[in-house]
Amino acid sequence: xxxxxxxxxxxxxxxxxxxxxxxxxxxxxxxxxxxxxxxxxxxxxxxxxxxxxxxxxxxxxxxxxxxxxxxxxxxxxxxxxxxxxxxxxxxxxxxxxxxxxxxxxxxxxxxxxx
Amino acid sequence: xxxxxxxxxxxxxxxxxxxxxxxxxxxxxxxxxxxxxxxxxxxxxxxxxxxxxxxxxxxxxxxxxxxxxxxxxxxxxxxxxxxxxxxxxxxxxxxxxxxxxxxxxxxxxxxxxxxxx
Numbered sequence: 001x002x003x004x005x006x007x008x009x010x011x012x013x014x015x016x017x018x019x020x021x022x023x024x025x026x027x028x029x030x031x032x033x034x035x036x037x038x039x040x041x042x043x044x045x046x047x048x049x050x051x052x053x054x055x056x057x058x059x060x061x062x063x064x065x066x067x068x069x070x071x072x073x074x075x076x077x078x079x080x081x082x083x084x085x086x087x088x089x090x091x092x093x094x095x096x097x098x099x100x101x102x103x104x105x106x107x108x109x110x111x112x113x114x
Numbered sequence: 115x116x117x118x119x120x121x122x123x124x125x126x127x128x129x130x131x132x133x134x135x136x137x138x139x140x141x142x143x144x145x146x147x148x149x150x151x152x153x154x155x156x157x158x159x160x161x162x163x164x165x166x167x168x169x170x171x172x173x174x175x176x177x178x179x180x181x182x183x184x185x186x187x188x189x190x191x192x193x194x195x196x197x198x199x200x201x202x203x204x205x206x207x208x209x210x211x212x213x214x215x216x217x218x219x220x221x222x223x224x225x226x227x228x229x230x231x
Contacts, residue, residue: 033219035221042224043205045220048218101209102149103151
């Protein structure tokens with residue numbers, strides 16, 4: 001299994017509070033991603049990173065920010081959580097090899113915003 | 115923007131039988147990759163099979179094979195000799211080939227496959 005750890009795995013919070021999810025990898029992969037999974041929507045890309053301090057938006061980035069200060073860590077922050085951000089969040093990593101394109105996923109973080 | 119469509123939200127199959135999951139996609143790109151990912155009830159996503167668009171030969175991985183129709187933009191997954199452990203959500207995904215920083219996957223909404231004993 002790829003060395004990807006997400007924390008926390010479960011979190012319940014209240015509307016308006018800040019939340020940070022952490023993704024930690026031990027694979028030294030260049031690319032890291034945050035997806036959210038919702039019933040009927042599949043997986044949707046929030047933000048991704050292609051190197052330290054290099055990030056870009058995905059298709060559902062509103063209300064989220066990310067940071068990557070070192071290769072192994074990719075943080076997803078909800079500045080002011082809303083109920084629409086209740087979801088399961090997946091971190092993924094990739095070596096960026098165009099010959100494979102394979103993503104390796106973490107186990108997910110379930111966030112509930114009350 | 116690319117879109118990926120999985121028209122079957124749920125499917126079921128009897129153990130040992132064969133089942134085919136459908137996927138279509140829309141793109142103007144000529145070079146890209148297609149994937150099928152599996153998410154068992156434990157939730158961790160794993161890669162099932164990958165297809166490069168420039169290859170005409172359909173990819174196979176043991177009991178899993180694809181039917182890639184580039185002109186029709188179709189990418190179906192066939193599971194032969196279905197096993198109980200194949201019960202999972204299956205996602206079709208698209209990635210356009212480009213150098214630099216743009217290795218992003220676009221996923222379909224998924225097909226929940228149940229294998230019945």
